[in-house]
Amino acid sequence: MVYFLILFSAVFVNNVVLAQFLGICPFLGVSKRVNTAVGMSAAVMFVMALATLATYLLQNYVLVPLHLEFLQTISFILVIAALVQMVEIVIKKISPPLYQALGIFLPLITTNCVVLGVAIQVVANEFGFINNVDAMGNVTHMMNLAQAVVFAVCNALGYGVALILFSGIREQLELSDVPRPFQGVPIALITAGIMAMAFMGFSGMV
Amino acid sequence: MEKSSKLGLILDGIVKNNPTFVLVLGMCPTLGTTTSALNGFGMGVATMCVLNLSNIAISAVARFIPDKVRIPSYIVIIATFVTLVQFLLQAYVPSLYETLGLFIPLIVVNCIVLGRAEAFANKHSVIDSACDGLGTGLGFTIALTAVGLVREILGSGSAFGWHFMKGDGMLAFVLAPGAFLVLGYLMVLFRKLTDKA
Numbered sequence: 001m002v003y004f005l006i007l008f009s010a011v012f013v014n015n016v017v018l019a020q021f022l023g024i025c026p027f028l029g030v031s032k033r034v035n036t037a038v039g040m041s042a043a044v045m046f047v048m049a050l051a052t053l054a055t056y057l058l059q060n061y062v063l064v065p066l067h068l069e070f071l072q073t074i075s076f077i078l079v080i081a082a083l084v085q086m087v088e089i090v091i092k093k094i095s096p097p098l099y100q101a102l103g104i105f106l107p108l109i110t111t112n113c114v115v116l117g118v119a120i121q122v123v124a125n126e127f128g129f130i131n132n133v134d135a136m137g138n139v140t141h142m143m144n145l146a147q148a149v150v151f152a153v154c155n156a157l158g159y160g161v162a163l164i165l166f167s168g169i170r171e172q173l174e175l176s177d178v179p180r181p182f183q184g185v186p187i188a189l190i191t192a193g194i195m196a197m198a199f200m201g202f203s204g205m206v
Numbered sequence: 207m208e209k210s211s212k213l214g215l216i217l218d219g220i221v222k223n224n225p226t227f228v229l230v231l232g233m234c235p236t237l238g239t240t241t242s243a244l245n246g247f248g249m250g251v252a253t254m255c256v257l258n259l260s261n262i263a264i265s266a267v268a269r270f271i272p273d274k275v276r277i278p279s280y281i282v283i284i285a286t287f288v289t290l291v292q293f294l295l296q297a298y299v300p301s302l303y304e305t306l307g308l309f310i311p312l313i314v315v316n317c318i319v320l321g322r323a324e325a326f327a328n329k330h331s332v333i334d335s336a337c338d339g340l341g342t343g344l345g346f347t348i349a350l351t352a353v354g355l356v357r358e359i360l361g362s363g364s365a366f367g368w369h370f371m372k373g374d375g376m377l378a379f380v381l382a383p384g385a386f387l388v389l390g391y392l393m394v395l396f397r398k399l400t401d402k403a
Contacts, residue, residue: 020238
């Protein structure tokens with residue numbers, strides 16, 4: 001049940017793009033074609049799951065025991081940057097077709113705030129619908145490792161849903177006659193605004 | 207543009223290369239933190255501080271950094287300043303720190319900061335880079351305050367916290383959709399105005 005709540009909340013209610021404004025730059029940048037949008041979403045999902053796993057372990061087994069929480073921002077971004085680089089090298093070696101498909105998107109992901117944003121949320125936020133029991137026997141609303149990874153994957157799914165839907169609309173927009181000052185980014189933003197309005201229908205459900 | 211004056215560098219960042227309306231960089235904080243004019247202004251100033259400090263530091267040390275590791279080095283420098291700003295805000299303006307929340311650590315991945323480091327600071331002098339950081343930062347602050355002000359007026363019927371209207375405004379403008387719509391229309395307006403000039 002809790003995993004379903006995580007899924008529903010991450011994909012629809014608190015959609016990373018349309019409700020939390022994370023990852024807007026690639027959202028506007030790579031959403032001109034449906035197939036690039038699919039590639040980008042897959043790459044984000046892959047990196048985000050790994051990054052959240054790594055940063056969760058880093059936070060709970062290195063930074064907190066050593067009282068180094070103030071290094072959170074620096075260490076998280078370094079871990080993510082290193083991870084992206086490593087993923088790129090590994091994919092290039094073991095699966096050239098996958099590298100062909102994801103390759104160009106990987107370097108972009110380091111500066112995609114979705115990855116860092118979700119990693120920080122997982123270790124910093126409390127989630128009302130989660131009731132775990134910690135080592136002391138107290139109830140805590142923090143996520144455990146499995147929930148954190150699922151949360152990351154679901155957020156990436158939400159990102160993918162928004163990105164792919166949006167790219168479908170933008171393909172149509174290219175064929176329509178848009179007034180000159182509206183061309184490009186402004187009309188895309190207004191479209192996203194209307195999409196966000198539609199997603200607001202889900203608010204308050206979890 | 208090669209021999210531009212210091213003032214020219216600053217103005218360039220505000221109008222001709224406005225990071226939000228022209229270059230369309232740093233969209234996440236622009237949309238996420240502008241629920242009111244003051245929040246937008248606070249975020250703008252925080253980003254401007256980081257941008258200025260990182261521009262100065264990077265232009266000072268750029269020649270000692272090997273080309274291959276420059277991006278990770280820039281990120282570490284930027285992250286250091288972000289952490290600094292984060293703790294200063296937490297200590298002196300805790301209410302702003304609470305509202306901006308996640309978006310403060312996310313200044314690290316704001317493409318404006320890394321973009322200026324890569325495109326300007328690493329090939330110019332410290333003073334020029336400081337001017338560039340100031341101009342770009344001011345451009346960003348003005349844009350964020352403008353978006354925040356429009357959203358606050360339409361969404362809660364107030365300006366900079368001053369209620370000039372009874373009751374609430376249109377809630378949608380404070381929530382997510384309003385951010386996209388207001389930024390979209392302001393961008394159109396900015397284009398229209400700068401086109402004529």
